[in-house]
Amino acid sequence: MDILKLISDISKVDPEVYDRLDSRRRVFKSLGGVGKTVAAAAVPGFLSSMFSKAYGQTGALPQGIADILNFALKLEYLEYYFYKKGVATSGLIPAGPGLTALTQIRDDEQKHIAALRGVLGSQAIAELPESAFDFTGSKGGTRAPLFADVYSNYQTLLAVAQSLEDTGVRAYKGGAAGLMANDTILTAALNIHSVEARHASHLRTMRRGGPTVAGAGTGASPKSWISGTDGGGAAPAATAAIYGAGNPAASFPAESNVTQGGVNLQTALASFNFPAAAFSEAFDEPLDSATVTAIALNFVVGNTL
């Protein structure tokens, strides 16, 4: 598009346009680095959002929204079948709080599937079968497994669970902006996003040894929140990508990121004398769908999700 011509056209119906643009520039200048980044980042998304708002409210969901929701739906199937099999494997999960928690999480994931299918209606993908997934990570026996004992070792089960939930949080966060054209759907997605974060937090608490083991300053890990890149996660050889940067890294930085809105917070807030890790812990980072797909494919039979 020709921005200058556009502004010129606008000036015919809005003579003040040049003043407005100028004063807006001043405003963003006064906002500092954050504002400039925000302003630059906002324009394309805003335009597409306006289009969607104009065309997206009736009848079929716009393809972009349906794609995001169907992608989320696939991840929910991944999670649901993972817990379904874990809970159903006798002797794996100790009776008591562990079994209660994992059963609850399984049920939440099943409800997420129902909620997403409800929103998508006829635009939902076909139901995925349990056989589409292989949670040992051997991709149906076609390679060495990543988690050979996932269904015989409770700790491995929890490690994979944490990995899936942390991935889910990043995936929903990465998809959120693409849903802005539809307030109802955006809100629903945010409300699934925070449930995934509650799950992730609790699984981390369980792995650490229970709620009264705080994991901060005590040497116990993992914390209930993501600290730096968490040393690559529960099984670094297989899980490092979950905490790493996506693509492009500028939009999807690693979880260790401490720069928000163009401000390096660790530097800017140095006077607080907080530990370096706190600056990354305070923010979870989004991840793009291609990177999420690559992570998820570790648990999928075949090469497409």
Added chain:
Amino acid sequence: MSDSVSTSFLGRTLRRRSFLRVAGATAASSALVLAGCGDDTPTPVVNTTSSLVFANSDLGVLNFAYLLEQLEAAFYQKVVDNFPSDFTAEDKAACIDLRDHEVIHREFLKYALASNAYDVSLSTPLIFNFSSFTLTTRAGVYAAARTLEDVGVAAYNGAGKLLTDPAYLKLLAKLASVEARHAAFVREQVQPGSFAASDVITATGPLAGLDTVKTPAEVAVLIAPFVPVPLVTDGLMTLS
């Protein structure tokens, strides 16, 4: 194409204009708060009859988030300043983490808002009132933390759709999931097994399995006991 684009661009320009006007209104309301203190001595006392008015704009939403983070940061700072006698080393370490996160959230939003922060012209920040909490016992601290964290999660989940600028949405989402991690952690301290209990996760119906959402007006009622000035969220409630 070009017609649609120019309409969109115009829409953006017009929105920006209202955004500027609203930014001014926010400043004016801060001035009103100060006006109760007299001209000659900029007394750092906030006139309690003044109110905090949130503008119907992204900046209004961000200011609302800023207030919530100030509240949470002040709460954990109070805990850290005077730990309950039955706090373990793990409890202390956890609450220091939580304090650090919330202070960072607060300071980040202050940076983002810059001159548009509601309190930019206040000589001292609002003093929050936590007297309704029992902060002398472990159980009391975690029960209070649960209240604040759950409100925070619900507030962020409700605020997302009010935003116009995707960059702001992305930033708030980064905070929201950390608040949800906090909430799950502190809930577990109060009541084992309650990390995603039915008081926060919808149990049945089309929204089953989803977290709860609260509007700014609902959040304002919930945090009113802690905030020394009335909160006016009418502007936020007109956003969609």
